[in-house]
Amino acid sequence: MLTITNLHVRGGNREILRGINLSIDAGEVHAIMGPNGSGKSTLARVLAGHPEYEVTQGTVLYDGRDLLAMDPESRAREGVFMAFQYPVEIPGVNNAYFLKAALNALRKHRGLEELDAMEFMSLVRARMQMLDMDETLLTRPVNEGFSGGEKKRNEIFQMAVLEPRLAILDETDSGLDIDALKIVAAGVMTMRTPQRAILVVTHYQRLLNYIVPDFVHVLTDGRIVRSGGKELALELEEKGYGWLEADHVAGAPAGKA
Amino acid sequence: MTQVANAPDRYLEELERADAAWGRGAPAWLKRTRKDASGRFQSLGFPTTDDEEWRFTSVAPIAEATFALATDGRAALRSADLAPFRLTDLASAELVFVNGRYAADLSSVRPLPRGVRIESLASRLATNASEVEPFLTRVAPFERQPFTALNTALFGDGAFVHVAAKVALDAPIHVLFVSTADGRPTMTHPRVLVVAGESSQASIVESYVGPRGDRYFTNAVTEVVVSENASVDHYKLQRESLDAYHIGTMHLIGSRNARFQSHSVSFGGSLVRNDVIAVLDGEGIDCTLNGLYLGDGQRLVDNHTVIDHAKPHCGSREVYKGILADHARAVFNGKIIVRPDAQKTDAKQTNKALLLSEDAQINTKPQLEIFANDVKCTHGAAVGQMDDEAIFYLRARGLSHDEARNLLVHAFAGDVLNRMPLEALREHVEAVLLRQLPHATSLRTRP
Numbered sequence: 001m002l003t004i005t006n007l008h009v010r011g012g013n014r015e016i017l018r019g020i021n022l023s024i025d026a027g028e029v030h031a032i033m034g035p036n037g038s039g040k041s042t043l044a045r046v047l048a049g050h051p052e053y054e055v056t057q058g059t060v061l062y063d064g065r066d067l068l069a070m071d072p073e074s075r076a077r078e079g080v081f082m083a084f085q086y087p088v089e090i091p092g093v094n095n096a097y098f099l100k101a102a103l104n105a106l107r108k109h110r111g112l113e114e115l116d117a118m119e120f121m122s123l124v125r126a127r128m129q130m131l132d133m134d135e136t137l138l139t140r141p142v143n144e145g146f147s148g149g150e151k152k153r154n155e156i157f158q159m160a161v162l163e164p165r166l167a168i169l170d171e172t173d174s175g176l177d178i179d180a181l182k183i184v185a186a187g188v189m190t191m192r193t194p195q196r197a198i199l200v201v202t203h204y205q206r207l208l209n210y211i212v213p214d215f216v217h218v219l220t221d222g223r224i225v226r227s228g229g230k231e232l233a234l235e236l237e238e239k240g241y242g243w244l245e246a247d248h249v250a251g252a253p254a255g256k257a
Numbered sequence: 258m259t260q261v262a263n264a265p266d267r268y269l270e271e272l273e274r275a276d277a278a279w280g281r282g283a284p285a286w287l288k289r290t291r292k293d294a295s296g297r298f299q300s301l302g303f304p305t306t307d308d309e310e311w312r313f314t315s316v317a318p319i320a321e322a323t324f325a326l327a328t329d330g331r332a333a334l335r336s337a338d339l340a341p342f343r344l345t346d347l348a349s350a351e352l353v354f355v356n357g358r359y360a361a362d363l364s365s366v367r368p369l370p371r372g373v374r375i376e377s378l379a380s381r382l383a384t385n386a387s388e389v390e391p392f393l394t395r396v397a398p399f400e401r402q403p404f405t406a407l408n409t410a411l412f413g414d415g416a417f418v419h420v421a422a423k424v425a426l427d428a429p430i431h432v433l434f435v436s437t438a439d440g441r442p443t444m445t446h447p448r449v450l451v452v453a454g455e456s457s458q459a460s461i462v463e464s465y466v467g468p469r470g471d472r473y474f475t476n477a478v479t480e481v482v483v484s485e486n487a488s489v490d491h492y493k494l495q496r497e498s499l500d501a502y503h504i505g506t507m508h509l510i511g512s513r514n515a516r517f518q519s520h521s522v523s524f525g526g527s528l529v530r531n532d533v534i535a536v537l538d539g540e541g542i543d544c545t546l547n548g549l550y551l552g553d554g555q556r557l558v559d560n561h562t563v564i565d566h567a568k569p570h571c572g573s574r575e576v577y578k579g580i581l582a583d584h585a586r587a588v589f590n591g592k593i594i595v596r597p598d599a600q601k602t603d604a605k606q607t608n609k610a611l612l613l614s615e616d617a618q619i620n621t622k623p624q625l626e627i628f629a630n631d632v633k634c635t636h637g638a639a640v641g642q643m644d645d646e647a648i649f650y651l652r653a654r655g656l657s658h659d660e661a662r663n664l665l666v667h668a669f670a671g672d673v674l675n676r677m678p679l680e681a682l683r684e685h686v687e688a689v690l691l692r693q694l695p696h697a698t699s700l701r702t703r704p
Contacts, residue, residue, distance in 0.1 A: 048653050051645075076655035088650040092668025101664070102654035109655070141668075158654065 001026045001197050002166060007058035009046050016042045018222035027194040031208055032201045034219035035241040040201045041085055044170040048082035049075050077109035081164030083155035085171040090142040098142050099161055106162060127160040131187045148175030156187050168199045173207035185210030205237035218244055271326050275411050284386040290394045294409035301403040313588045313620045314559040318528055319502050324444035324474045327356035333437045342433060342466045347681045349428035350375045355435050357445035358414050372421030375430055378448055379414040389417060393450050396480035397508040404504045408446040408478040415448035422454035429460035438471035449479040453487040460490040467498035479507040483515040490518045490678055497525035506532040513539030520677050522686055523550035523558050524693055530559040537571040548577035549673040552585030559588035566599040577608040578673050580666055581617035592624040599629050606636040611669050613643055663691050
């Protein structure tokens with residue numbers, strides 16, 4: 001579904017990603033772990049089409065199509081979804097209104113009828129229950145005044161409503177207490193289907209207890225330095241990232257996915 | 258930099274001609290007032306940027322142009338031209354004025370409650386002026402306001418709305434002023450007088466419109482009298498041609514326990530100045546002044562407001578918001594006066610501008626003149642740009658760039674729009690706003 005080849009990305013006048021290779025198939029859950037500043041979030045944001053980054057080399061194919069040539073809204077309409085690390089507050093825009101506009105933009109693109117208010121509300125209610133969300137969040141402006149946890153939950157809620165094919169979770173676990181983390185993770189797990197791929201970007205292993213990945217990749221300094229199964233996450237938890245960085249500096253071969 | 262300050266000869270010629278035309282049949286008091294106003298305009302001349310009240314707004318394009326007093330332009334107007342501006346379904350009465358003259362056949366008045374009168378000011382003056390005499394030209398002073406003086410000297414027609422004591426008019430009254438250039442630049446000086454009797458209630462919508470591309474000058478004056486315990490909601494929809502000049506002055510005076518709201522929407526015109534002056538001349542008045550304006554291209558929109566707290570225990574709320582694109586410029590000047598008598602005043606003013614381009618510009622100035630000591634007055638101003646992260650967030654959920662921008666602009670304007678009590682009118686304004694937005698091209702965030 002997604003094939004990243006030798007991806008180099010500049011942002012803020014420095015090279016952040018320095019040759020990423022990664023391929024993800026439908027039905028798989030991949031986790032990208034790495035220390036702060038390693039480029040994990042940059043990778044997520046580049047895949048979503050954030051304009052502040054410049055791709056200097058490499059390709060990203062999504063279902064065989066050039067993802068990097070698509071604008072952010074086209075990616076979303078084709079089924080790419082990124083749960084933001086820092087969801088944006090949008091005063092004056094009602095959460096339900098926004099989500100309905102987004103859902104109908106996607107449906108229109110897929111040649112489906114737009115949902116009317118009743119159909120939309122019944123879909124939304126079901127998803128909110130799944131994530132144990134307070135329904136009043138619907139009538140509030142998007143993310144405005146939400147707690148950190150509510151913002152993250154709202155992202156996963158949007159994902160549950162928009163039903164992407166490729167879901168990218170950018171540090172969705174940060175700012176969540178353990179109860180919220182379990183609920184959010186359970187919500188993500190219900191979306192794990194053979195048709196859908198999930199890419200989880202996280203600093204901590206904790207989330208991966210609940211969203212169990214098929215593959216784990218370690219990103220340091222803009223490169224994937226090791227790839228493995230879910231046990232790699234446990235190893236990192238035990239030894240920290242320093243072990244790999246040292247390894248990397250020592251010239252150990254970078255894992256290839 | 259200063260500009261030529263005078264009243265050019267061609268305006269004086271029009272004044273002489275108007276004087277002669279109004280010589281017959283007009284009430285003596287009005288003839289005297291007009292003569293005074295004419296003299297006043299001649300000595301004041303057009304304001305210049307040396308004048309503090311006009312510091313950022315040069316009216317040179319008006320002063321230096323030749324505008325002929327508009328004649329009946331109905332031949333040039335098709336009924337279909339009016340359709341986008343009509344509020345016929347919404348209004349209990351729709352009075353249409355073409356180039357300043359009442360057009361009965363384009364107007365419609367549904368059966369009105371007893372005690373409500375809506376009619377052409379010219380016909381009222383020609384038949385029985387006694388009802389307008391205590392108010393007309395007395396609410397809007399012209400001693401220091403050249404444009405009001407010019408209007409007073411030259412106005413030919415306009416609307417007169419009178420709501421008797423204890424009468425409540427549910428549906429709004431729409432007064433629609435249409436101007437056409439008539440093949441050459443023309444000017445009109447429309448006049449509106451609204452008198453709401455004790456404990457009465459009314460909503461009035463004034464629209465100023467013109468065909469796209471027409472160059473003309475509208476110089477409107479509105480006088481609103483809100484008697485004791487009466488309630489008036491006033492809406493102004495300024496949707497002039499983008500090549501037109503619009504100067505509009507509204508004076509409101511309220512008595513004890515009156516309640517009034519002014520919602521000023523300014524979307525058209527190349528050079529626009531809106532003045533709203535509210536005098537709170539009784540205790541317990543509740544006053545709301547809201548404004549929403551849109552500028553693009555090289556247009557200039559200037560909003561000046563004055564809230565004069567003359568008596569104790571009055572509250573005023575003011576929110577003005579502007580959206581500026583391209584090289585548009587805006588001015589906001591909000592003066593709040595609290596007289597020595599006006600203890601327990603509670604006044605709050607907010608003005609915000611959203612700049613969609615780096616070349617757009619606003620000069621904003623709150624002006625608080627407080628002479629009482631037990632008052633609560635706050636003001637806040639903010640100028641911001643479109644939030645790129647918010648745009649990206651919305652696009653990442655599948656909204657197009659334009660949809661995302663429209664949603665954010667709509668949200669910005671929502672603050673003002675949501676305060677309009679007339680829902681149907683609010684929706685009308687929202688639709689016009691979003692339709693007009695694509696004109697704003699040089700967006701900073703455009704990919």
